[in-house]
Amino acid sequence: MGEFVRLEVADGIGTIRLDRPKMNALNLQVQNEIEECAREATVRDDVAAVIVYGGERVFAAGADIKEMQTMSYTDMAVAVEGLHSFTTTLARIPKPSVAAITGYALGGGCELAMCCDFRIAGESAQLGQPEILLGIIPGAGGTQRLTRLVGPAKAKELIFSGRFIKADEALAIGLVDRVVPDAEVYAAARDWMAQLVKGPRFALKAAKEAVDRGGELDLDSGLALEKSLFAALFATHDRLVGMESFVANGPGKAHFEGR
Numbered sequence: 294m295g296e297f298v299r300l301e302v303a304d305g306i307g308t309i310r311l312d313r314p315k316m317n318a319l320n321l322q323v324q325n326e327i328e329e330c331a332r333e334a335t336v337r338d339d340v341a342a343v344i345v346y347g348g349e350r351v352f353a354a355g356a357d358i359k360e361m362q363t364m365s366y367t368d369m370a371v372a373v374e375g376l377h378s379f380t381t382t383l384a385r386i387p388k389p390s391v392a393a394i395t396g397y398a399l400g401g402g403c404e405l406a407m408c409c410d411f412r413i414a415g416e417s418a419q420l421g422q423p424e425i426l427l428g429i430i431p432g433a434g435g436t437q438r439l440t441r442l443v444g445p446a447k448a449k450e451l452i453f454s455g456r457f458i459k460a461d462e463a464l465a466i467g468l469v470d471r472v473v474p475d476a477e478v479y480a481a482a483r484d485w486m487a488q489l490v491k492g493p494r495f496a497l498k499a500a501k502e503a504v505d506r507g508g509e510l511d512l513d514s515g516l517a518l519e520k521s522l523f524a525a526l527f528a529t530h531d532r533l534v535g536m537e538s539f540v541a542n543g544p545g546k547a548h549f550e551g552r
């Protein structure tokens with residue numbers, strides 16, 4: 294349990310809760326604490342899905358500019374490893390994840406949200422990569438993950454301009470997946486993850502790996518990865534449960550056991 298970030302576990306869902314007033318600025322300590330929580334969520338058996346949530350007012354307004362202001366090139370050459378470590382650890386949690394976005398998700402905050410499988414935003418949320426206004430570029434994966442989500446031209450337009458976009462535009466370009474009333478963001482994220490908590494754990498893990506890792510490979514290599522992951526699922530108990538349930542009762546009625 295960190296000072297600014299904690300993992301709250303209930304009903305199979307682990308919520309990585311950011312709590313650093315006023316803006317959940319991601320200083321080095323917050324980055325380390327997110328990484329700790331992501332590692333814990335990865336290994337805990339009682340966590341089957343993950344929500345990243347910044348509270349009712351703001352998701353995260355980015356790296357802590359006051360902390361970055363005095364950093365030299367050599368300071369950042371070291372710190373950037375940490376930026377990539379915490380985001381990669383979060384992105385590689387082998388369980389479904391969603392960012393529940395209220396208020397601002399800017400800079401490192403938007404990059405944090407893009408490490409999740411999905412993004413659900415409140416109607417008045419605003420997202421963006423405003424680093425250019427500080428004379429820098431996104432440094433926690435934004436140039437890569439934003440491009441993969443929205444395509445190169447739209448990513449460049451957002452990164453070159455640094456402009457903030459509202460939830461409806463973010464939905465239209467694929468940066469967020471659902472928009473709900475502000476007050477319902479966290480509950481809607483929980484409802485979404487609650488459906489997946491009941492799913493076959495190893496198949497969900499394999500699906501995430503096939504899409505995320507396979508997407509970085511040429512087609513033949515991606516298909517080879519899929520073949521291995523697919524065949525391996527025949528070693529799990531849940532695929533017996535799923536197929537026996539189908540034959541006996543029809544589709545969608547299996548009670549998976551996560552093994």
Ligand code: HXC
Nearest residue numbers: 315316318354355356357358359397399400401423432433
């Ligand atoms: C440090 C921040 C901050 C940040 C806001 N604050 N964002 N402090 N780092 N990223 C502080 C303000 O200084 C202020 O402190 C208080 O939070 C409230 O902010 P205001 O600006 O007064 O509020 P408001 O007018 O509502 O505007 C909110 C805002 C704006 C739109 C979020 O603060 C803003 O543009 N922030 C910077 C966003 C940004 O550029 N993010 C990218 C950072 S670079 P006081 O003490 O005066 O109350 C980055 C690089 C990626 O993320 C690296 C990976 C992690």
